Amino acid sequence: MAPLNSGVNIQVWDDHQKNWVQLNKIYLEEAKIYRWRTRSKESFQLRMQHLSLPMTKTHEGWEGVFETPSQSGMVSFTVSTQEDEDKIENYIYTDHRKLTEKQYQSLLEDLLKEASICFQQSGLETNISxxxxxxxxxxxxxxxxxxxxxxxxxxxxxxxxxxLRNLRKEEVLMRRERVKSVTPRTIAWIERYGESFGATPTKLPSHIQTTKVEETFDxxxxxxxxxxxxxxxxxxxxxxxxxxxxxxxxxxxxxxxxxxxxxxxxxxxxxxxxxxxxxxxxxxxxxxxxxxxxxxxxxxxxxxITFDIEQKLSLKDTYLLYEMWCFMQIIRTLRELGQLNDTSELFTKKDGYYFLRLAENKESVIKLNNGGKLIYQKIIQSNTNPYYSYTQRMIPDIVIDFQNQLYVMDPKYRIPANLPMALGEMHKYRDGIVARDEDTRVVNEVYILTPTECYMPSDKDFYDVGFHERYRMGAYCFSPGETNEFFKVWVEKIF
Known part of the structure; x- marks a missing residue:
């Protein structure tokens, strides 16, 4: 690493290697606290994403802590002194406790794959860009x-x-003083062709053919x-x-x-x-x-597959990608159960092309058999029909609307440490969404979708089918690369 202009060398403690590592080389993860230090005793300012970080003066220099955000992507640090300023960039990786890098890539691939299948089933015929x-x-x-x-x-x-490299052998003719080794092949050549190059019984020829060995990366x-x-x-x-x-x-x-x-x-x-x-x-x-x-x-x-999402989806918004992936996985489950009727509204047309229409606060509707609907980011407020909210504007992430009953699913890429508290938030859907005609509650069941199962120390198992049937709420594990058999059974019961 080249010396910094400011002369302030920041090191971060790596819990995995049990060692201090340069700030630009440390492996950073989402939502994690890191200790840092520097041996420089001069005054300076350390900023992360333009926000100043607190620090404490020690006998050896300065030290402090910083916490990475609950997002993945590029992060920049700035070290400023009176004389100069350095910008240090690093990368914050997905929290391995939630999703591995391989699972993250699987999210992208699964989302596109199911979008392609839906497009083919929708009967639309146009270019895809x-x-x-x-x-x-x-x-x-x-x-x-x-x-x-x-x-x-x-x-x-x-x-x-x-x-990778290999040894390339080539027969070349060179002056005798440059020949470094003599092999039986060389002696045989001298006996056969030596006279043409001035060889006598007491004198070697002026030129000798020998094997040249050369290392090559070709x-x-x-x-x-x-x-x-x-x-x-x-x-x-x-x-x-x-x-x-x-x-x-x-x-x-x-x-x-x-x-x-x-x-x-x-x-x-x-x-x-x-x-x-x-x-x-x-x-x-x-x-x-x-x-x-x-x-x-x-x-x-x-x-x-060159579908695109209409809005720009930033890499850092891992939670949003997870929400979209869960929605497409539910579409896949419904397709396998033969419940999909019309997926054309999943796409929007612009400039003669169709695009995958998944965005925050924009309803995307999939029509199911027998009048059912699967809705992404359904908006429910005081003036919406046929359901409204008498408290606040609500936008449940995924909703199945079937026979005047709603089934709400809320993907949580990063669930709180207290899962019961997260489920407690789901009561607002159960109690606050009513039918406008009869003023009756219409949300039948609510579930949280998580990439990992988070068991509580208590005897409550929110992922258990028995718990789901008794309380009509709970959690399902939606993890890339794994089957959702229990969820599929539940969806089958609805229809």
């Missing part, structure tokens, strides 16, 4: 790049440290890496043209990385692969090249 992007590019692809580019950078650094996998770097560079240049300052800035930063990577020693003199990429044993089994190959494999999956 991404809002504000040319074809084959989408906001979800950008989110994938943004959330995993640091993983790709670390992978490239490992490849650069130990790239292997198939390295040529693939070169090709993929060029393709990623082309992608990022496209995203840099998007009318979004944040995306433009980050795309420019990533392009600088790519430019630097292409100057790596092992790529010099190579030609990028031309033609179709095939998976080799190296890409299957090599611990580092395999990760590189899988990263690009996932990147190109977004090309096959």
């Amino acid at each position: 991404a809002s504000g992007f040319i074809r084959e590019y989408s906001m979800l692809q950008w989110m994938y790049i943004e959330s995993t580019i640091y993983k790709l950078r670390n992978t490239f650094q490992k490849i650069e440290a130990h790239p 292997v198939y996998e390295n040529r693939v890496i070169f090709l993929q770097l060029n393709e990623l560079e082309s992608l990022l240049k496209t995203y840099r043209l998007i009318n979004d300052l944040d995306i433009q800035k980050k795309a420019t930063q990533y392009l600088d990385w790519i430019s630097l990577w292409k100057k790596a020693e092992f790529l010099q003199g190579l030609r990028p692969l031309s033609g179709r990429i095939k998976i080799t044993q190296v890409f299957r089994k090599h611990p580092v090249y395999r990760i590189w190959y899988q990263w690009f494999l996932s990147l190109y999956q977004f090309k096959t």
Whole structure:
């Protein structure tokens, strides 16, 4: 790491490594408290996202703590002294207690996959594009790049440290004084062709053909890496043209990385692969090249489905992505049960294209059999029909409306430590939403959807089917990569 202009070196305590780590290299997670220190004794100011952090003076320098927000994405620290200022950037990763990075990517893939199926079933026939992007590019692809580019950078650094290479043998003719070793093959050549180069019984020829062994990085996998770097560079240049300052800035930063990577020693003199990429044993089994190959494999999956979400979905809003994913998983469950009737309202048309219509505070309605509806972000207030709220404006995340009964589901990516308190909030839906015609309560059951099961020390099991049947409320675990059999049984009972 280059010396900072301010001369203030910030170190953070890493609970995993049990060691102090540089601020720009520490692995940060959501909603976690970190201790920091510096040996510098001069006065300075430390800010995180432009907010000043408290600090305490010690005999050795300064120390303090900071807490990461309940969001994932880029975070910037600023160290300011009277003479100079340094900006340090890092990345806050998804809370591993809630979702792993692999599960996070699974959210994106599952959401797009189910959207594609719904679009095909809706009977709509039109081009599919991404809002504000040319074809084959989408906001979800950008989110994938943004959330995993640091993983790709670390992978490239490992490849650069130990790239694949092989020994290339070549028969060359060189002056005899430059020949370093004589093999039986060399002796055989001298006996056969030596006279042509002045050989006599007492004198060696002036030139001798020998085998030259040269180490080279010109292997198939390295040529693939070169090709993929060029393709990623082309992608990022496209995203840099998007009318979004944040995306433009980050795309420019990533392009600088790519430019630097292409100057790596092992790529010099190579030609990028031309033609179709095939998976080799190296890409299957090599611990580092395999990760590189899988990263690009996932990147190109977004090309096959170019739906986009109408609003810009920031990477940091993990909770919003989880809400959308839960909604699409419920659609999948209803589809498997044969309950979907019309999914066309899940899409909105703009400039001749259809887009996936999922956004906060905008109702998205799926029509079900027998007059039922599945609604995302349903708005209920004093002047809405056929249901209204006599207390406050309510926007339950997911609602099943069937035979004048509502079933409310509230995805909670980050649930409070006290699950009963979170469920207590659901009573506002049970009691505060009524039918306008009869002034009767219409919310039959309410449930929280969580990525992990959070058991209480008491004997209450809010995930238990018996608890659900007795109290008509509770929680279901919706985790990427896992089946929702208990939830499917419950939905089947409704219909």
